[in-house]
Amino acid sequence: MKRQRKVILGGILLAGIAALGFGQAALEASAGARADAPIFEVDPLWPKPLPNNWILGSTIGVGVDSQDHVFIVHRGLATLNERTEAGAAVDPPTGECCAPAPPILEFDPEGNLVNSWGGEPGQEFEEGYTWPASNHGISIDQMDNVWIGGNGPDDSHILKFSHDGEFLAQIGEPGQERNSTSTTHFGSVAKISFDGETNEAFVSDGYGHKRVAVVDMETNEITRFWGAYGNEPSDEDLGPYDPDAELAQQFRNPVHCAEPSNDGMVYVCDRPNNRIQVFERDGTFVTEKIIAPLTRGDGAVWDIAFSKDPEQAWIYLADGKNMKIYIIERESLEVLTSFGMGGRQPGMFFAVHSIATDSQGNIYTTETYEGKRVQKFVFQGVGPVSSENQQAVWPSQ
Secondary structure, eight states, rough: HHHHHHHHHHHHHHHHHHHHHHHHHHHHHHHHHEEEEEEEEETOOOSSSOOEEOOOOOOOEEETTTOOOOOEEEOOOGGTTTTTOOGGGGGSOOOOOOOOOSEEEEEEETSEEEEOOOOOOOOETTEEEEESEEEEEEEOTOOOOOEEOOTTTTTTEEEOOOOTSSSEESOTTTTOOOTTTSSSSSSEEEEEETTTTTEEEEEEOSSOOOOEEEETTTTTTEEEEEEEOOOOOOOOOOOSTTTTOOOOOOOOOEEEEEOOOOTTTEEEEEEEEEEEEEETTSOOEEEEESSSSOOOOSSSEEEEEEEESTTTOEEEEEEEETTTEEEEEEETTTEEEEEESSSSTTTTSSSSEEEEOTTTTTTTEEEEETTTTTEEEEEEEEEOOOOBBOSSOOOOO
């Protein structure tokens, strides 16, 4: 009996070892089958401290020029607590710290502040343009010119400046009524992006209107526009997003990005509907991807940037509501992994709002609301996906 028991126990042990071996082999096979994705680490020392006791308000745009200089735009005093954050900016001052920095700041790749400029909310300039009432978005075109929008109620225009802040053009007039089929003005623009091949600007138009509008960069005229699925845009109020309802046939406010790719596609952030919609340049609908469909309120799809390989193999998607960056395979729109989590330490986010990449593949993000900062995530190459959500990508050394 004892011998029989030993035989049985030995068989069970061998079976267990075999099962463990099989399980390990299965895990290794599964791990080997996992897709590769870009890897990032936060640079906690970028950018360097600002001069003059300057601080940032809600930081709602980031762009990168041809020399990898990083431009950001923020909202300044209107988004700072005068008692606790901006004592140096009140009259009379209540302390040495702090004062809002100018709305547009330019940093070199090492994080040094090299230039700053901009106007006050609603300020009218002798050159014939009006500064946005509420700054929103900053983008650098193929000629290194700087474009900004605004999402205040009267911000029905966009502005174009030289690299150093010289006024070049105002497209549209402020204070116009909302009309998503207008060819003369915008409706609180979220962001402007560019297609150098066609010399066109793609405008996510955005907070008042519900469309993508395309501008000829030679004539500054609106040449075409479209709504969700390529439909004619409508100003109808769709009410709040409901994850259990059928997919909306129009965009909800805000339409938060419209990013053209090198192969002629346009990727649109339908933010509160939690979806990326993909179009051809002429507005023909191609496909869509739903992201975090249970997200309500502010929505999950805030801004996107592409990886810097020639094929732009990956999309980096900023999700300000869920406090993370998704890494998405562009061809399939499959979410491979994400990084970030809610918090105020480096590598964490509070309302990550805008995202851009430089020529080295590094990511830059800005945070709105109480986030009020810019962060740099250094590209570490491509490797196996380590987890569904990497959380804070702190430096390994």
